[in-house]
Amino acid sequence: MGAIIFRYAFRNVIRTPLRSFFTLFSVALIIMLYTVLTSIGNSFTQQISTVIKQQDIDVVVQAKYASTPVTSIINDTTVDSIIHLDGIHAYDSMLIGRKRLYGKSSVFILGVSNFTVFAQRLGFNIIKGRALHNTALEIVVGNKMAGIYHLNVGDEVELSSGKKYLIVGIYSSWLNFLNSGVICSLKDAQHLMNKPDKTSLLFLTLDDTTRTNEIVQKINKQFPEMRAIESQQLPDYMGPIKNIFYFSKIVSIMTLFIAIAVLLNTFIMAISERTREIGILSAMGWSRFMIVSIFLVEALLLSLGGGIIGYLCSYPVMTVLLSKFANISMYIPEAPSLAIFFNVLEMSLFIGLFSALFPALYGTRINISKAIRHE
């Protein structure tokens, strides 16, 4: 039975080739969009979350009203007061920002107080040249950025007018977004971003981790313009992560609705055109379930076909995005993950079943004799 039903459904799909092609094309386009946007969103949130987990720190301090670390500004005097509080064992600071390179796209700049510590925490691996020794006017660049701008060890880059920075090394990090940036000393970053004596984030390691909550409360009370949080809570406070999470969810839901609308339209038309055929099948003793199952198989062929094509098309799209949009390349993974593939299959299954089920159930509630006379 299954073989004939499948053949019947497949031939129905190719019976109206133009309509099926455009339905398949629309579903593929929608799923491709979903795959690309979700991949970027997931990549971004995953990378940020992993950075935080890897930090081996107890408390993070940023400016209270900053929505992102980039907009957070902490004065050196505040840093000095915080690090001298009772119970603070060690600290590191970081300045994050962007700088326009050669008047073209902006690059990600990370100024660090101690390169070795951050390299360990963030998993940097110097693949060419040497590490940063906290020497002025020296930088290390990510391998992705080096590739995009054709940079090499020994080259000099003019990051600000009149000042050239020597590339002493090229690094690679398993955190994709870091590979599109430049790392320099905190002082150089303060100069480059015109933020003297300022940092974006302060990372504190405590003498006794059982006192973490107490110290967080103490900092928040004594420095009302600052927000101290326990490190594991950081992702919840980071605007971009929250925004990307919501963005990702909204895109998924919109994708689902648009794809359902496309297929629903196709099936309402198909079922209306095949009323007489439904009547004939009913007259032959086909159960409603059997007739509905034909439309479901047709819908699944279109939705799963479109889903798989859309997923596969996202590979070249990501490659194009990586090569053409250097300024966001840090967020773009090289390929969509397998988890997204299964997600796409699930979505396609749902889209197919949902969009065909209701028209099919409605279309099979017919008066058979009228259906057979239907033109």
Added chain:
Amino acid sequence: MNSLIEVKDLYKVYDNGLIQSLNGITLTLKAGKIYALMGASGCGKSTLLNLIGTLDSPTSGEILYDGKYLNEVRSLSTFRRDFIGFVFQFHHLIPVLTLRENVESALLSNRKVSAKERRERAVALLDEMGILHRADSYAAKISGGERQRGAIARALVNNPKVLLADEPTGNIDSKTSKLILKKLRDHVEQTAGTILIATHDNDVADIADVIIKMEDGKIISQEENPRMEKK
């Protein structure tokens, strides 16, 4: 002879009573007999066929199959599959299925019939109808007569006890028409079933055992066919 179908005081009205299609039909169809239903267009022949075949429900009245009331049947689709065969005026073959698949499709919902048996029965019937060479052709690629023979094969493949045919030879040549009528006669004899044929065609009426004449939704006469009595 056993009565297979009993129709009791059957009424069918459409459009809230504006159209009275059947006006108190009472009829018995006996096993082993072919009935020709004759009358002008719009007299209610097709409506009666549709009601007996459970494709529509009557406004009032009752239909019994083998002594059982049809309104008590649990699954009408299963009932149609197991006991009723339809031949429509136009072949109504499924265009995306081949001729063999169309014939097989009538057996598809019957889980008791294996795929192998389904195929064998379809092939045998197509052979009997002289269209086996068209088994893998789609309906659009074959002639009108071949399509109608395919439709007859589809209606007979399940060996239905009751075959309902609405102008089965209306659009085909006389040679094919004779072949179809012979096949219908053979079917009645082999299955001890009954056939009700709505027709305007006297050739069809000639092979019927009983000729029923309808007018304005009523049966005006029901007579044994003298030619068949002689045979």
